[in-house]
Amino acid sequence: MKKRITYILLTAIISWSMSSCSLTEEDLFSESAAIRLNNSIANADTILVSAKNGWEMLYFPTKSSAGYNMLVKFDADFNVTVAAQNTLTTNGQYKTSKSLWDVIQGSGPILTFNTYNDVLHAFSDPQDDGVGYEGDYEFIVLSADSNTLKLKGVKRGTIIYMKRLAKNQSWTGYFEKLDSVNQTIFGRFSTTLKLQINGAEAFSLTNGNTHIFTFTPEGESILDSGYEVPFIITNYGLQLLTPINQESSSAQEFVLSDDKNELVSEDGNTKIISQPASDVLIEIISAKKYMNFNYSDEHMSSIIKNAYYTIDSTVSAKTRKLEYIGFTNNKGWGTSLAIYTTKTSNKIEGFLSFTISETSANELTLKFNNFGDSYDKNGKTYYDSYNLSDFVSLIEGEYIPTIIGHKLSSTTIRLTDKNNPNKWFDLDLK
Amino acid sequence: MKKILTGLLLITLIFSQTSCSEDEFTDSIFVEKSVDKTAFDKWLDANYLEPYNLDFRYRMQDAGSNTSYNLVPTKLEKSEEMAILAKYLWFDVYGEVVNEDFLKYYGPRMIHLIGSAAYNPNQRTRILGTAEGGIKVTLYDCNQLQADNIAFNNEYYFHTMHHEFMHILHQQKAYPKEFETLSAGYYDPMYWQERDDDSTPQEAVIRDHSQYAPLGFVSAYASSQPREDFVETISLYITKSDDWWNELLRQAALPGPNGETMPGTGAGIIEEKINICKKWLLERWDINLDSLRQNVRERQLHVNEAVEKGKAEIDSYK
Ligand SMILES: [Zn+2]
Numbered sequence: 001m002k003k004r005i006t007y008i009l010l011t012a013i014i015s016w017s018m019s020s021c022s023l024t025e026e027d028l029f030s031e032s033a034a035i036r037l038n039n040s041i042a043n044a045d046t047i048l049v050s051a052k053n054g055w056e057m058l059y060f061p062t063k064s065s066a067g068y069n070m071l072v073k074f075d076a077d078f079n080v081t082v083a084a085q086n087t088l089t090t091n092g093q094y095k096t097s098k099s100l101w102d103v104i105q106g107s108g109p110i111l112t113f114n115t116y117n118d119v120l121h122a123f124s125d126p127q128d129d130g131v132g133y134e135g136d137y138e139f140i141v142l143s144a145d146s147n148t149l150k151l152k153g154v155k156r157g158t159i160i161y162m163k164r165l166a167k168n169q170s171w172t173g174y175f176e177k178l179d180s181v182n183q184t185i186f187g188r189f190s191t192t193l194k195l196q197i198n199g200a201e202a203f204s205l206t207n208g209n210t211h212i213f214t215f216t217p218e219g220e221s222i223l224d225s226g227y228e229v230p231f232i233i234t235n236y237g238l239q240l241l242t243p244i245n246q247e248s249s250s251a252q253e254f255v256l257s258d259d260k261n262e263l264v265s266e267d268g269n270t271k272i273i274s275q276p277a278s279d280v281l282i283e284i285i286s287a288k289k290y291m292n293f294n295y296s297d298e299h300m301s302s303i304i305k306n307a308y309y310t311i312d313s314t315v316s317a318k319t320r321k322l323e324y325i326g327f328t329n330n331k332g333w334g335t336s337l338a339i340y341t342t343k344t345s346n347k348i349e350g351f352l353s354f355t356i357s358e359t360s361a362n363e364l365t366l367k368f369n370n371f372g373d374s375y376d377k378n379g380k381t382y383y384d385s386y387n388l389s390d391f392v393s394l395i396e397g398e399y400i401p402t403i404i405g406h407k408l409s410s411t412t413i414r415l416t417d418k419n420n421p422n423k424w425f426d427l428d429l430k
Numbered sequence: 431m432k433k434i435l436t437g438l439l440l441i442t443l444i445f446s447q448t449s450c451s452e453d454e455f456t457d458s459i460f461v462e463k464s465v466d467k468t469a470f471d472k473w474l475d476a477n478y479l480e481p482y483n484l485d486f487r488y489r490m491q492d493a494g495s496n497t498s499y500n501l502v503p504t505k506l507e508k509s510e511e512m513a514i515l516a517k518y519l520w521f522d523v524y525g526e527v528v529n530e531d532f533l534k535y536y537g538p539r540m541i542h543l544i545g546s547a548a549y550n551p552n553q554r555t556r557i558l559g560t561a562e563g564g565i566k567v568t569l570y571d572c573n574q575l576q577a578d579n580i581a582f583n584n585e586y587y588f589h590t591m592h593h594e595f596m597h598i599l600h601q602q603k604a605y606p607k608e609f610e611t612l613s614a615g616y617y618d619p620m621y622w623q624e625r626d627d628d629s630t631p632q633e634a635v636i637r638d639h640s641q642y643a644p645l646g647f648v649s650a651y652a653s654s655q656p657r658e659d660f661v662e663t664i665s666l667y668i669t670k671s672d673d674w675w676n677e678l679l680r681q682a683a684l685p686g687p688n689g690e691t692m693p694g695t696g697a698g699i700i701e702e703k704i705n706i707c708k709k710w711l712l713e714r715w716d717i718n719l720d721s722l723r724q725n726v727r728e729r730q731l732h733v734n735e736a737v738e739k740g741k742a743e744i745d746s747y748k
Contacts, residue, residue, distance in 0.1 A: 099505075115506045
């Protein structure tokens with residue numbers, strides 16, 4: 001029987017590198033590398049096993065891929081349990097797998113998962129193309145204390161953090177939490193976000209729903225200056241693969257604010273915020289999605305509701321059913337007000353060309369472009385014979401837009417008439 | 431070695447303590463964490479380490495593997511099956527047919543299991559095994575082992591084991607030069623894989639051998655270079671069924687892909703190569719190839735029992 005001698009020390013020693021006692025540091029580093037290495041292997045073993053509810057692993061397969069969360073529990077008998085829930089490797093299902101682990105000596109202590117784990121090695125398996133997702137399963141331990149391990153993938157060099165999971169956090173609950181955080185930040189439609197440094201907007205952040213942001217410096221074009229920054233959702237917000245270093249501040253971890261309207265860096269100087277409401281509305285419509293009127297008391301004022309009712313009853317009188325009225329971007333007619341009615345299998349959508357413009361800071365103007373040389377005939381029929389004309393002239397005007405709900409991801413925009421607070425309506429992403 | 435280092439570590443800690451004015455290091459606790467061997471580790475000691483001085487490495491160390499490939503470890507269950515079957519269809523065979531000590535002297539010192547294949551996408555090839563310096567055999571794609579599919583396992587693992595082991599033997603005692611002359615001019619180290627039948631699984635009994643068999647080769651890989659030809663001829667002779675061989679020889683008797691007609695046909699050349707292999711094994715190693723083949727064939731009928739028995743043995747160490 002082989003015995004390995006390990007030391008369990010209180011946190012003061014385990015995290016000596018951060019200790020305030022500078023003499024100790026000097027003394028330790030004057031010892032040979034081999035001693036320090038062995039020392040840190042013993043430490044890594046002990047620290048890993050000490051987390052009775054395991055660790056949250058913020059895993060990036062490569063430096064250019066999105067991050068994936070895993071939970072990892074190390075046992076003293078060198079069994080390890082790994083759990084994940086994602087669309088890439090577990091088909092969205094919660095999955096766990098057991099295998100073996102060890103800390104071995106390489107060019108530093110190396111944490112290795114040295115028998116196949118269905119969850120972890122799914123990121124490393126070469127699959128049929130010989131490549132797969134190219135993730136590491138051997139990690140150089142760069143630093144370790146009782147709360148955080150900083151690892152570096154042996155092959156890809158990706159920095160991967162492990163954070164001690166709270167004792168009372170259930171594993172399935174952890175992944176539910178991630179899902180809810182993801183929904184709060186990205187929701188149903190991932191609009192452009194803004195990165196603000198010391199109060200000034202520095203970058204546009206796009207493609208967030210892929211978990212790889214495209215960062216574009218403010219005022220520059222995405223084609224010339226956009227670059228990719230992968231990140232991972234955490235149970236409190238998100239963490240970038242690499243920190244952004246700007247103007248002497250460095251930000252990597254972002255925490256959702258209490259009102260869930262923004263993500264704030266640890267030092268509070270860097271924030272990820274939503275665009276102004278007008279830009280959100282225009283971006284969604286430009287993406288050819290629908291922003292529809294919501295025919296209910298909570299979502300439109302009585303002035304609008306009465307006009308909407310007139311159309312609804314006209315449509316009903318002609319034994320059709322009003323399905324929706326909303327704004328979209330139509331292939332043939334551009335930005336349009338769309339109206340859609342049905343009568344069993346007879347379904348007719350009409351479009352009226354509109355201009356939605358940002359007239360001044362967070363102020364919108366809605367303008368009907370009238371019928372020129374060419375127009376959508378169905379739109380004109382609705383306009384002429386279904387009382388849509390009254391509705392159109394009512395909603396033309398100047399509005400103050402606001403985002404309803406959590407700002408980062410909300411797809412509900414309220415437009416309130418600039419001069420008449422009693423004239424307002426919500427537009428919802430269909 | 432480890433003890434010396436931990437001793438020094440203690441000194442370091444004491445030193446730190448005295449050199450730091452704050453009294454924060456006094457609460458250290460000294461414990462021993464035992465790394466008891468698992469039942470499988472003990473079984474490996476009894477079946478490989480003690481009798482053959484062989485390190486059966488199922489815990490993968492990628493840092494020491496070929497870093498140009500994306501590789502993963504083997505599932506523990508598959509490693510156990512592989513260890514049991516390698517013993518049953520390789521080590522025990524030589525123990526019975528040659529003698530108990532043969533593999534102790536000439537066998538590898540290390541077997542390293544890899545869970546995935548080593549793919550080379552440019553060449554459309556996969557490495558199934560390697561033998562390095564006559565001492566280390568690496569077996570790839572072990573996660574695909576199907577304990578009850580003999581044809582599949584034969585092709586991918588046992589064929590590979592015998593293939594690699596024959597490399598180890600001919601690296602120690604060269605095979606006759608005469609062997610290389612029989613298909614001289616038809617070896618193709620660059621494009622041999624073009625001769626393989628892509629449309630049929632490797633393990634199938636009926637395959638298209640028309641691109642290499644008429645030239646006197648038992649496989650496309652055998653046609654890459656003489657030393658591969660030599661070990662392919664022996665390892666396929668040991669592991670393949672009569673049906674497979676009859677089909678190979680039937681196709682080998684036909685004209686070659688470009689109308690080549692070999693003296694005595696490809697079938698005649700293959701028979702001649704086998705005779706050279708038999709003679710070399712008998713005269714240089716005192717191994718009767720037909721006895722080896724017979725023994726392996728007999729054992730292949732009882733693979734499932736061998737796996738069950740092996741697992742029970744492993745369990746007995748728990
Ligand atoms: Zn070979």
